[in-house]
Amino acid sequence: xxxxxxxxxxxxxxxxxxxxxxxxxxxxxxxxxxxxxxxxxxxxxxxxxxxxxxxxxxxxxxxxxxxxxxxxxxxxxxxxxxxxxxxxxxxxxxxxxxxxxxxx
Numbered sequence: 001x002x003x004x005x006x007x008x009x010x011x012x013x014x015x016x017x018x019x020x021x022x023x024x025x026x027x028x029x030x031x032x033x034x035x036x037x038x039x040x041x042x043x044x045x046x047x048x049x050x051x052x053x054x055x056x057x058x059x060x061x062x063x064x065x066x067x068x069x070x071x072x073x074x075x076x077x078x079x080x081x082x083x084x085x086x087x088x089x090x091x092x093x094x095x096x097x098x099x100x101x102x103x104x
Contacts, residue, residue, distance in 0.1 A: 002027040009035040022056045073097070 002024065003013035012031040016023045029049045036042045048054065076097050 004028075004031045020056075022059065 001013065001015055002019070003011065004027075005011040009031075012027075012034050014027045014030060016027065026049050029045050033042050033045050036045075077094050
């Protein structure tokens, strides 16, 4: 069971099967919907939390993808740091890699 009570909002209680970050986030969104006056905003939040792709497994997959790409970047940089090129060439290569990953 998750519940919220504040001074300026309607109280909210929800029965949940799990008590993890995912269900906590969904309950916070439901609490927000309950206390919003803007119907468009209520509709958007409701659509977001009821979207078919919003589930724990998909979120974990997306986080894994992000971690993989970060590790790939770290590995590319490490490869350049420890290759036999001069220090200047290695630093230039690392700058190019970083610029490709995060263009300005």
